[in-house]
Amino acid sequence: MFQYELKKVFLKTGGRAALFLILILVGITCYFAADVYYVNENGEKEIGSGAVRELRAVQKEWAGYLDEEKIRQVIAENNRIRHSPEALSKELVKENIAYGWGQGIAEIRNLLNCSYAEGFREYDYYRADALSEDEAGWFYENRISLLKKWLEDEAEDMFSEKEKEYLIRRYDSVQTPFYYDYMKGWTQLFEYSPTVIMIVMLILGYLVAGIFSNEFAWKSDAVLFSSMYGRNKAVVSKIGAGIFIVTAVYWGAVLLYSGIVLLYLGADGLQCPVQADRSGWKCFYNITVWQKYLLIIAGGYIGCLFISFLSMLVSAKTKSTVLAVMVPFALIFIPSFLANINSASVSKILSLLPDQLLQTEMALNYFSLYTVAGKTVGAVPVLLAVYTALTVMLAPLVYWEYGRKQIG
Amino acid sequence: MELNVSHLTKEFKGAAAVDDVSYTLRAGVYGLLGVNGAGKTTLMRMLCTLIKPDKGCITWDGKDIFELDGQYRKLLGYLPQDFGYYPDFTVQDYLMYVGSIKGMRPATAKQRTARLIKQVGLEKEKKKKMKKLSGGMKRRVGIAQAVLNNPSILILDEPTAGLDPNERIRFRNLISELARDRLVLLSTHIVSDVEYIANEILLMKDGKICVAGTPEELLAPMRGQVWSMDVSKNKTGACRRAYKVANVKTTPEGINLRILSAQRPSENALPQEPALEDVFLHYFGEGAVEEDVSI
Numbered sequence: 215m216f217q218y219e220l221k222k223v224f225l226k227t228g229g230r231a232a233l234f235l236i237l238i239l240v241g242i243t244c245y246f247a248a249d250v251y252y253v254n255e256n257g258e259k260e261i262g263s264g265a266v267r268e269l270r271a272v273q274k275e276w277a278g279y280l281d282e283e284k285i286r287q288v289i290a291e292n293n294r295i296r297h298s299p300e301a302l303s304k305e306l307v308k309e310n311i312a313y314g315w316g317q318g319i320a321e322i323r324n325l326l327n328c329s330y331a332e333g334f335r336e337y338d339y340y341r342a343d344a345l346s347e348d349e350a351g352w353f354y355e356n357r358i359s360l361l362k363k364w365l366e367d368e369a370e371d372m373f374s375e376k377e378k379e380y381l382i383r384r385y386d387s388v389q390t391p392f393y394y395d396y397m398k399g400w401t402q403l404f405e406y407s408p409t410v411i412m413i414v415m416l417i418l419g420y421l422v423a424g425i426f427s428n429e430f431a432w433k434s435d436a437v438l439f440s441s442m443y444g445r446n447k448a449v450v451s452k453i454g455a456g457i458f459i460v461t462a463v464y465w466g467a468v469l470l471y472s473g474i475v476l477l478y479l480g481a482d483g484l485q486c487p488v489q490a491d492r493s494g495w496k497c498f499y500n501i502t503v504w505q506k507y508l509l510i511i512a513g514g515y516i517g518c519l520f521i522s523f524l525s526m527l528v529s530a531k532t533k534s535t536v537l538a539v540m541v542p543f544a545l546i547f548i549p550s551f552l553a554n555i556n557s558a559s560v561s562k563i564l565s566l567l568p569d570q571l572l573q574t575e576m577a578l579n580y581f582s583l584y585t586v587a588g589k590t591v592g593a594v595p596v597l598l599a600v601y602t603a604l605t606v607m608l609a610p611l612v613y614w615e616y617g618r619k620q621i622g
Numbered sequence: 623m624e625l626n627v628s629h630l631t632k633e634f635k636g637a638a639a640v641d642d643v644s645y646t647l648r649a650g651v652y653g654l655l656g657v658n659g660a661g662k663t664t665l666m667r668m669l670c671t672l673i674k675p676d677k678g679c680i681t682w683d684g685k686d687i688f689e690l691d692g693q694y695r696k697l698l699g700y701l702p703q704d705f706g707y708y709p710d711f712t713v714q715d716y717l718m719y720v721g722s723i724k725g726m727r728p729a730t731a732k733q734r735t736a737r738l739i740k741q742v743g744l745e746k747e748k749k750k751k752m753k754k755l756s757g758g759m760k761r762r763v764g765i766a767q768a769v770l771n772n773p774s775i776l777i778l779d780e781p782t783a784g785l786d787p788n789e790r791i792r793f794r795n796l797i798s799e800l801a802r803d804r805l806v807l808l809s810t811h812i813v814s815d816v817e818y819i820a821n822e823i824l825l826m827k828d829g830k831i832c833v834a835g836t837p838e839e840l841l842a843p844m845r846g847q848v849w850s851m852d853v854s855k856n857k858t859g860a861c862r863r864a865y866k867v868a869n870v871k872t873t874p875e876g877i878n879l880r881i882l883s884a885q886r887p888s889e890n891a892l893p894q895e896p897a898l899e900d901v902f903l904h905y906f907g908e909g910a911v912e913e914d915v916s917i
Contacts, residue, residue: 218711218719225710433706437767440670442696442725621672622634622664 215448219455222428223421232417233463239413240467244474247406250398253317257310263478266398270480272318273396277482280322280490281391286350288322289342296343322394324492329356334364334496354390357495361385369581372558377583380590384498392490397483400503401491403475404510408573411514412546414467415521415572419542421463422456422522426530426616427538435621445617452616453526453609460522461515468511488578499578499592510574513598517571520601521545523608530616545569565593568601623649623774625669625805629678632664639664641829642678651801653816654809656826657906662809663703665826666779669807670700682775696725699773703780703809705764709753713744713763716752717770724771731770738766742796758789765793769800776806782815794819813899823898825905832905837898844896844904849881851891861887868903 223229252265260268278284295301301312316323326342330349365378373381429435438444484504488494494506501509521542529538549567552560564570565582574594582593625647632640640661656662667673669680671687671694680687687694708716714735721731739748742762747755755763761781768776778797782790790812797806798819808816816823823840825833833840848868853861854876861867861879865887869880880894881887882904 215719215722218715218722221711221715221719222708225708428708429706432708433702433704434708435706436667436670436672436702436704437700437706437720438723439672440695440698440700441720441723442692442698442771443723444695446692448723620674621667 215443215451216454216458219425219451220458223425223455223459229421232420236414236417236463236467240410240471240474243406243410243413244471244478247402247471247475248478250402250479253310253314255311255314257307257314259310266479269317269398270396270482273321273398274482275318276322277395278393279391280325280353280394282350282353284391284394285322285326285353286347288319288326289345289347289350291319292316292323292326292342292345293347321397321491325490325495326353328492328495329353329360331360333368334360335368357489358382358385361496372581373583374585376585377590380583381498381581384500388487388489388500392487393485394490395483395486396480397486397491397503399476399479399481400483400507401493402479403472404493404506404575406471406475407510407514407575410467410471411510411518411572414464414514415518415542415546418460418463418518418522419525420539421459423525423529423538423541424535425452425456426526426612427533427535430533431535435619439619439621449613449617453612456522456526457519460519464515464518468514472507472511494579497578498581499594506575506578509578509594509598513571513574513577513594516598516601516605517568520568520571520605520608523605523612527608527612527615530612530619546572566597566600568597571597571601623805624681624683625775626681626684627665627669627678628681630665630668630675630680631677632661632668632673632675634664638829640668640675643829643831644678645824645831645834647805647807649803649805650821651797651806651808651816651819653820653823654807654826655811655813655816655823655902656809657811660826661829662826663779664829666700666777666807666809669775669777670698671695692725696771697774699768699771699776701764701768701778701781703783705760707752707760707763709751711752712749713739713752713755714748716763717767720767721770726771734770734772735766738770741799742766743792757784758786761785761789761793765796765800774804776800776804778806778808780810781808782810782812790815813897813902817898825902827905833901840898840901841896844882844900846893847882847884847904848894848896848900849883849887849891850878850894851881851888852876852878866903866907868900 250266250269252260252268254260254268276288295312295315298312300308303309323342326345327337327339330341330345331337362382365373365381429438438448441448484502486503488497488499488501488503488506525538525541528541529535545567546569549564549569552564562582565577565580570577570593577594577597580593583590584593584596586596627643627645630640630643631638643665654662664673668675674688682690682694682697708719711719717735717738718731721735726734739745742765744759744762747759752760752763761784765781768778782793785793794815797808801819808820810816817837820837822834822836824831852873852875858870858877858879861881866882867879868882871878881891882900
């Protein structure tokens with residue numbers, strides 16, 4: 215039965231075209247994610263695998279713990295480059311040569327811009343240029359003091375005292391000094407992960423939307439429901455087919471994307487804390503890059519599974535494939551419209567909608583906090599727990615809804 | 623082997639589609655005749671557990687079919703009026719799939735599929751996609767899926783709809799072959815479909831079974847009430863207003879009418895052997911014959 219349910223989906227031209235479309239779109243996303251360049255000693259921009267090798271080599275030279283000494287060295291190196299004749303020159307080529315020298319410390323320099331910024335939410339690209347080596351010791355303390363200042367001023371009304379304490383505690387408890395390594399593969403992978411996961415979700419929505427409604431459209435419902443297993447095992451096999459399609463397509467696409475990007479850009483830095491890169495500097499989840507990757511792909515899978523089940527429920531309830539296809543679109547696009555509403559309670563709700571699981575990369579950076587049973591937690595663990603439970607509950611609901619259908 | 627229907631009622635939007643029907647069906651071929659909207663399909667869908675009755679119950683050998691659930695449906699073969707299929711499945715795939723949802727072991731389903739494909743004359747088309755088949759071929763696949771599990775109860779809703787005369791005869795013969803030792807309920811509004819093969823005929827009107835019996839039993843009261851007479855063209859209208867006219871035939875001499883009447887309609891009227899079409903006309907009226915019955 216199960217194999218025939220899969221055949222119903224993939225024997226259709228649309229089903230096969232959807233798979234092909236995923237391959238194309240993942241390919242395009244990989245192309246953008248792998249768009250990394252290196253400026254050589256002549257100030258010329260290089261692209262391709264050679265450029266990746268060069269960039270990796272120069273950044274690897276600075277791999278290690280970002281202790282005070284290392285920060286001092288980075289500030290010194292940045293100042294040396296900044297004061298070089300090439301950097302001070304007005305000639306573009308010479309400026310490029312100077313830029314090229316700074317590629318090895320570029321990512322750490324970004325961290326300096328974050329740490330020594332004027333405000334918690336500010337980022338000044340040239341802030342690192344104004345630093346002296348004596349200031350190296352403030353690197354980690356700044357991270358906490360900026361947060362505290364922000365919580366006292368700008369964000370005073372955004373969080374309860376308990377939540378503020380929680381955030382400060384999280385910042386305090388992160389293990390320092392951070393271990394830094396070349397991690398371009400991961401950062402690029404993370405940046406485009408919401409795109410890939412949302413593409414997969416929208417196409418999955420199309421693939422699973424007909425599993426429960428096609429029988430009605432093809433008028434084969436009467437034969438199905440009058441057969442021995444039509445109201446029990448056949449429904450289970452439909453649910454099984456839905457889970458299988460979501461699992462196979464999701465993991466196929468995500469692992470293909472991850473594999474291509476990491477093979478091309480390298481998988482170094484997976485044990486680094488997420489805070490060792492500008493994209494995760496403010497993150498209050500004290501996790502490694504590898505753990506972030508696991509959260510992103512697990513969140514994406516749970517999100518896809520939940521939305522697909524919801525789509526299947528709509529399909530079973532309304533007998534309409536069109537309505538079922540619209541479910542993922544609605545769940546992905548409506549929250550982005552509502553995000554413009556400037557309200558703390560609305561944003562608290564929006565942070566718990568299932569689209570957040572498809573963009574866990576971003577959810578990890580949001581300061582969305584919830585108090586569950588007296589304990590303050592971030593949105594990500596709440597999302598993972600709530601939608602896992604809801605997905606588990608949806609399966610019997612779909613079974614019950616479809617199994618009791620009457621064909622009038 | 624007894625399928626018992628007791629005080630069965632089903633309403634849609636306040637109107638009774640099936641109205642307090644009680645009947646017992648045993649092994650044999652039953653023809654369910656009635657005009658469109660008489661409630662045949664609703665009755666059959668309840669017998670197939672596709673819809674639940676509002677009142678009354680259906681039992682199989684004394685047990686409620688909705689409680690028997692899958693155990694009852696295991697014995698069932700159903701060809702719906704609007705037979706749908708999976709357009710991208712081949713004939714063979716489709717039958718194998720139906721075999722799986724009917725709880726057949728794959729080896730048995732494969733064997734039965736091969737035999738039935740041969741029996742319904744679709745050997746050459748077995749690898750063809752369902753959407754590429756003609757209407758008649760699809761109908762043959764429909765009957766093959768209905769009997770795939772060798773059902774004790776075979777319910778066929780308007781099985782000959784859309785078939786040409788040759789296919790209809792072929793289909794009728796096929797049902798006769800398959801009918802042995804089963805309960806076959808065949809609904810149609812084409813009298814000739816059941817005339818030769820039904821052991822018992824149920825006439826359904828306004829949600830009720832108004833008459834039931836063997837063809838002989840139905841025909842018996844009509845004896846002496848069917849007449850043939852020649853009339854001039856200008857008297858046709860008057861005759862049609864005065865009597866139920868089963869047939870109008872133009873002849874070189876004028877018009878020949880087949881009339882249903884308890885009294886001899888005219889001196890030159892000749893008594894005729896009644897046919898089921900006459901019974902149908904008698905119960906459902908001339909409009910029903912013209913609109914719904916192919917005579």
